[in-house]
Amino acid sequence: MLRFVVRRLLQMCMVVVVLSMLVFVWLRSLPGGPVSAILGERQTPQRRAALEAALGLDQPLPVQYLKFMERAIQGNFGVSTKVLPGEDALDVFLSRLPATIELSLLALFLAITLGIPLGYLAARRQGSVTDTTAVIFSLVGVAVPVFFTAFLLKYFFAVEWNLLPVSGRQTTGLDATRVTGMFVLDGVLTREWDAAWDAVKHLILPAVALATIPFAVIFRITRASVLDVLDEDYVRTAEAKGLTAQVIRGRHVLRNAMLPVVTTVGLQVGGLLAGAVLTETVFSYRGVGDALATAFREKDYPVLQVLILAAAVIYVLVNLLVDIAYAVIDPRIRTR
């Protein structure tokens, strides 16, 4: 098991290094480039060349990359030009991270706690009205773009019916103590219940919007996987042993049916990062996704670099966790 984790960690480092190269080359091939971003388009060639030399941009790409990596390892990605001008790019990311963690965790929680039980029920009642309805909803769920769902939710629940806040993470003027930067958790830790409740209300709509696609995918995979497992010989063996319905469901059906679901959840985290960009933009929710959208629009290269690399690291890390979870459930992988 330990060897498995170490091997995976090494693989992960390789992936991140390759990704960093890709990001590096990609950002430098964008039209405009950092010099225009800093000086603007209308500048004399002399001034451009001077700045390029100052930034090291006149050197060959591999040299630039090595210098970039050297600084990156020390946590130095440069200074934000547009998102929070003058701030350290890494700090911009770190300050936005708790908001997005809070949002994604809630979305993932909703998607899993609804998707798996519903998927199981639908499979057990294959062809019933419950099943058909759930399948149609999940099809709609995957098909509708996130920003459209987000927009609809915002329009009805916030604007029309005024049930929930329209945007942001906290009601302005609310004086809440910050501990972790995750507002709900902070409210609970400091026992500022009104602040926690306020944060929850701000979270609901974006989290629901963000959860729709992972929910639909998890539901469909669970349903298909349970249907497969129900046909397996070992489920018939369990029935032949006269085991109770609960034991058969938990130990024999769900434990096996969860294997493809676990992989899917890992893959959905990638989708969640992309979805966060759209959801956070619609709800003006100041998280990493919102920062990424701004940095891209405003060509804030240092911030963009940090965010893309961080997204890659998070994605790879989550998939490492998924692999470990998979090995925990499936002894055929663990005991090879």
Added chain:
Amino acid sequence: MTHHPMGSAEPLLAVRDLRVTFQRHGEKAFRAVDGVSFDVRPGQTVGLVGESGCGKSVTSLAIMGLLPKRGNRVEGTAIFDGEDLLSLSPSAMRDRRGADIAMIFQDPLSSLNPVVTIGRQVTEVMERHQGLSRKDATPKAAELLERVGIPDPRARLINYPHQLSGGMRQRALIAMALACNPRLLIADEPTTALDVTIQAQILALLKELVVDTGTALVMITHDLGVVAGLCDEVNVLYGGKIVERGGRHGLFQRPRHPYTVGLLNSIPRLDAPRGEKLSPVPGSVADNLPWDSACAFAPRCPNVLDVCTQEQPGWDGDQVVGYRCFNPMGGPR
């Protein structure tokens, strides 16, 4: 072997006129089991033999209440210990399965849960039916594994199915089936998926266990050779009906139904000259006629008469011996 003079003891299981009809909406109904009756006496080993598709598995699954919940109709009775299994409530049947009646299946790998240890899969039956805690059941599970000939049973308890060989897996399944000392064990082709040498070991084990424990055994197989050394009584199934029944010796020495003869000729013999070709029954079940107005076997039968394609042959015999044929080998009785 605990020998019961034929017909003496009360049957432990009496199957009468069992019919199983599969019906999917939009499709024609298909009768997989068509009026099957047989008895199993305590401690007796009864064979159910026939080609693929003749309804052996469906018969056993119907008795166990393990057929799919939808799309089929089961008629007839299966009296076990004074109760009709076919009309028990699902929860009452759940209490019997694994405790009074156990079953083992063909493919040991797919019949075991790949993500649960062997030990757990043995103890869970005892926890369910004998009210044991997992802790108390574990040493018993090790004893069981030892009894079915698994070496180093304590170490095997924490193994997963993929870590065992095919023969060991089938032994583990037998241990699970015997965990609660059932009075009846149904074995559906328990050796078909195994190597020839392992097959012989598993058959020897089953034989030894039923003798030791007095468990009655219904042995399902397509290979008459398997039942030869094992069964007290053999039922030959064709197209969902029993076409011949007899004691082990009678059936092998003086088969009456031409289909039984065909099956006997297709047993591979160890003493046969090498390279001699087996002679399986010619034709296939696809040629079957409907039982309602003919003998289903007529199109493949070497002894066929005109009447065979015009009328259904009746059962000539009783609950112990008999056949269903207009023109049996050796002439009518």
